Amino acid sequence: xxxxxxxxxxxxxxxxxxxxHFPSQTEATIPTELVSKVCPQSEIRSYENCVKSLMxxxxxxxxxxxxxxxxxxxxxxxxxxxxxxxFFAALLKRKDINPASKAAxxxxxxxxxxxxxxxxxxxxxxxxxxLDLHSALDKAxxxxxxxxxxxxxxxxxTDKLEEWGNFYSIASAAVYAVENPEH
Numbered sequence: 001x002x003x004x005x006x007x008x009x010x011x012x013x014x015x016x017x018x019x020x021h022f023p024s025q026t027e028a029t030i031p032t033e034l035v036s037k038v039c040p041q042s043e044i045r046s047y048e049n050c051v052k053s054l055m056x057x058x059x060x061x062x063x064x065x066x067x068x069x070x071x072x073x074x075x076x077x078x079x080x081x082x083x084x085x086x087f088f089a090a091l092l093k094r095k096d097i098n099p100a101s102k103a104a105x106x107x108x109x110x111x112x113x114x115x116x117x118x119x120x121x122x123x124x125x126x127x128x129x130x131l132d133l134h135s136a137l138d139k140a141x142x143x144x145x146x147x148x149x150x151x152x153x154x155x156x157x158t159d160k161l162e163e164w165g166n167f168y169s170i171a172s173a174a175v176y177a178v179e180n181p182e183h
Contacts, residue, residue: 034069041173070174077171078119084164085112104150108143115139129175
């Protein structure tokens with residue numbers, strides 16, 4: 001009987017500890033002053049969508065500085081860049097893809113795979129994150145040019161590139177806030 005009471009008491013103590021040390025859903029927000037430095041600088045159409053995108057990552061709930069927001073945004077952009085590369089690779093395996101589009105799609109998969117190397121936290125600590133992000137943007141722009149030249153018109157591709165652009169825009173704005181704190 002004593003063993004059971006000890007287990008219940010231990011469980012209650014752990015639960016109490018967790019409630020005291022982790023934010024509730026109502027407290028779980030990125031500090032307003034940090035969001036106000038990032039979202040207005042991003043090219044996302046609405047402030048709400050920017051906040052929603054930032055909040056999509058659970059790490060966002062624990063950020064306390066502009067640098068932490070930038071690290072989180074870079075992490076999300078890096079993951080989205082990897083997902084975009086995989087998206088293009090998966091598209092190539094579909095039977096319904098026009099063979100004339102395949103070269104451009106292969107190129108896009110490769111370009112986004114290369115872009116992953118540019119989006120890292122090393123650039124943030126080394127002061128090169130803006131340049132690194134622009135290199136990733138250059139690869140995305142090259143992909144779009146190749147798709148256009150090959151007359152590739154696939155809605156899911158357009159949607160994926162827009163989604164990637166949103167994550168890029170947030171990361172770029174967050175990095176700008178860190179590298180230019182006076183603005």
